[in-house]
Amino acid sequence: MSIVSDRHSSDVYELVKDHIANLSQTPKFTPEQQQAYKDKIKALLVEHNAVLVAHYYTDPVVQALAEETGGCVSDSLEMARFGRDHDADTLIVAGVKFMGETAKILTPEKRVLMPTLEATCSLDLGCPADEFAEFCDQHPDRTVVVYANTSAAVKARADWVVTSSIALDVVDYLDSRGEKIIWAPDKHLGGYVAEQTGADIILWDSACIVHEEFKAKGIEDLKALYPDAAVLVHPESPKSVVALADVVGSTSQLINAAKTLPNKQCIVATDQGIFYKMQQMAPDKELYIAPTAGSGATCRSCANCPWMAMNELESLSKVFERDDNEIFVDPELGKQAMKPLQRMLDFAKVAG
Ligand code: 13P
Numbered sequence: 001m002s003i004v005s006d007r008h009s010s011d012v013y014e015l016v017k018d019h020i021a022n023l024s025q026t027p028k029f030t031p032e033q034q035q036a037y038k039d040k041i042k043a044l045l046v047e048h049n050a051v052l053v054a055h056y057y058t059d060p061v062v063q064a065l066a067e068e069t070g071g072c073v074s075d076s077l078e079m080a081r082f083g084r085d086h087d088a089d090t091l092i093v094a095g096v097k098f099m100g101e102t103a104k105i106l107t108p109e110k111r112v113l114m115p116t117l118e119a120t121c122s123l124d125l126g127c128p129a130d131e132f133a134e135f136c137d138q139h140p141d142r143t144v145v146v147y148a149n150t151s152a153a154v155k156a157r158a159d160w161v162v163t164s165s166i167a168l169d170v171v172d173y174l175d176s177r178g179e180k181i182i183w184a185p186d187k188h189l190g191g192y193v194a195e196q197t198g199a200d201i202i203l204w205d206s207a208c209i210v211h212e213e214f215k216a217k218g219i220e221d222l223k224a225l226y227p228d229a230a231v232l233v234h235p236e237s238p239k240s241v242v243a244l245a246d247v248v249g250s251t252s253q254l255i256n257a258a259k260t261l262p263n264k265q266c267i268v269a270t271d272q273g274i275f276y277k278m279q280q281m282a283p284d285k286e287l288y289i290a291p292t293a294g295s296g297a298t299c300r301s302c303a304n305c306p307w308m309a310m311n312e313l314e315s316l317s318k319v320f321e322r323d324d325n326e327i328f329v330d331p332e333l334g335k336q337a338m339k340p341l342q343r344m345l346d347f348a349k350v351a352g
Pocket residue numbers: 074075076077149163164165208236250251252
């Protein structure tokens with residue numbers, strides 16, 4: 001395994017730090033205001049035959065609203081499947097932009113709205129389609145596998161799209177066929193996949209600004225306090241953090257681990273939005289967020305994705321009023337991107 005792209009995650013860090021500095025703080029509402037927003041959103045969903053599809057990292061209030069209204073709270077793979085299979089005319093995607101784009105690619109006939117299209121992802125930002133296409137062109141003998149956290153244009157250049165819940169299985173399968181791989185954009189997840197499968201992989205150099213903040217030292221210190229705790233780690237985290245894990249997995253795999261492991265305590269290295277569902281599924285467990293080095297100016301990026309946090313009640317309540325929050329994907333590009341996405345969905349079906 002080697003990192004051969006000339007893009008460096010530090011470039012993206014600078015970009016992202018600027019972006020975070022310009023974000024407004026999530027407004028806090030009184031319980032009455034919160035209820036008024038929720039009532040308004042519920043009525044709008046019915047009026048527009050719309051359904052709310054939310055990621056585990058969004059605000060717990062948004063996740064609860066999705067549940068109360070017959071929508072879904074899940075990982076990115078299940079969000080894609082749920083939106084595709086639901087008979088609503090409009091999907092309201094509470095997550096980040098690539099999730100809205102994936103929904104649109106899978107069901108171009110549906111209207112896909114998001115609370116804000118500014119909700120992006122450092123991995124998506126760190127993998128511009130033109131630079132990525134050049135990179136792929138330099139390695140024409142390799143199968144191109146991209147993480148779901150990418151733009152429609154990057155997906156359109158790929159042979160396979162994977163989410164973290166299925167990455168190992170897909171790469172293992174490709175490796176068994178003797179295929180050499182280009183992996184993008186997350187170097188930590190790609191490195192983990194390469195190590196686990198032994199596949200010949202070259203990596204794009206990008207990272208998630210949230211997971212990259214977890215520090216092995218902080219987890220070791222917490223483990224000293226709770227020696228019997230299980231350490232659950234999302235594979236977007238650095239190698240030194242993954243090395244301490246009892247379970248490495250996607251968001252849904254980590255929730256399942258919290259539920260099924262015998263340990264009373266779990267130290268969790270992923271976005272803290274996950275605690276809403278994790279605690280619901282494992283009510284008797286004590287859950288601790290893995291420490292990050294973050295304090296001070298950039299601490300909102302630590303274990304709390306600043307883009308996921310943009311999905312708040314006020315913007316959701318205005319989702320039908322705005323004219324700048326609908327997802328459009330060029331139909332030709334969408335058709336191209338659909339092929340690697342469909343491969344993943346077909347693979348997931350067979351793999352169960
Ligand atoms: P999942 O695919 O596990 O939902 O993760 C998406 C993500 O953005 C993780 O940071």
